[in-house]
Amino acid sequence: MKFLGISGSSKLDSLNTLLLYNAFELLNKEHNWEVVSTANIPLFEQSNEETDEVKKLKDKVKEADIVVISTPEHNHSYSASIKNAIDWLSVPLDRNPFRWKVVATMSATTGSLGGPRAQEHLWIVLKSLGAVLVPGPEVFVVNADKKFLNGKLTDENSKRYISELLNNAIILAKALKYALVENMK
Numbered sequence: 001m002k003f004l005g006i007s008g009s010s011k012l013d014s015l016n017t018l019l020l021y022n023a024f025e026l027l028n029k030e031h032n033w034e035v036v037s038t039a040n041i042p043l044f045e046q047s048n049e050e051t052d053e054v055k056k057l058k059d060k061v062k063e064a065d066i067v068v069i070s071t072p073e074h075n076h077s078y079s080a081s082i083k084n085a086i087d088w089l090s091v092p093l094d095r096n097p098f099r100w101k102v103v104a105t106m107s108a109t110t111g112s113l114g115g116p117r118a119q120e121h122l123w124i125v126l127k128s129l130g131a132v133l134v135p136g137p138e139v140f141v142v143n144a145d146k147k148f149l150n151g152k153l154t155d156e157n158s159k160r161y162i163s164e165l166l167n168n169a170i171i172l173a174k175a176l177k178y179a180l181v182e183n184m185k
């Protein structure tokens with residue numbers, strides 16, 4: 001399977017970017033993965049041409065079997081950075097790369113209750129684009145500034161939930177691939 005991790009943070013030392021690297025390191029070696037940031041995506045404006053960064057991100061989402069988005073919670077919702085990137089990817093709507101794409105979400109926040117609201121808001125947006133959301137388990141790494149040591153996620157519960165989420169994403173992507181092929185016959 002080909003995984004694409006999209007970090008909803010534009011910070012260089014982002015906890016969400018770190019979470020994605022740690023998540024994919026839990027995968028078996030047979031899978032391919034890559035993590036991209038939303039830092040270089042310009043502010044969305046419908047009348048503007050797509051920049052190379054936007055085109056590259058669109059291609060990467062198209063080519064991925066599974067997209068994993070990790071978003072910070074900003075003021076009880078997702079980050080402006082992830083919404084901005086999604087808005088670019090969403091046009092034209094009928095050819096947007098999230099249609100029939102298996103998407104899992106997670107979050108790392110420094111707050112002790114952060115994440116659920118950000119992800120719930122993100123699910124609404126992704127559903128509107130036709131993404132197939134991995135139903136769970138829900139992965140919220142709270143107090144995340146205390147859960148990494150030298151760049152490595154130390155919280156065993158988070159690691160267990162992430163592994164289950166990625167495994168469920170693989171099952172869903174395999175089932176969906178089969179169903180879409182059958183549908184074309």
Ligand SMILES: Cc1cc2nc3c(=O)[nH]c(=O)nc-3n(C[C@H](O)[C@H](O)[C@H](O)COP(=O)(O)O)c2cc1C
Pocket residue numbers: 009010011013014015016017071072073074075076077108109110111112113114115
């Ligand atoms: C504008 C702003 C709003 C924030 N709002 C929340 C919040 O609602 N809940 C929360 O848990 N953390 C909140 N935080 C703290 C973030 O969880 C923290 O900055 C986290 O490191 C962001 O992830 P990142 O390191 O990947 O950018 C906020 C941070 C900023 C800058």
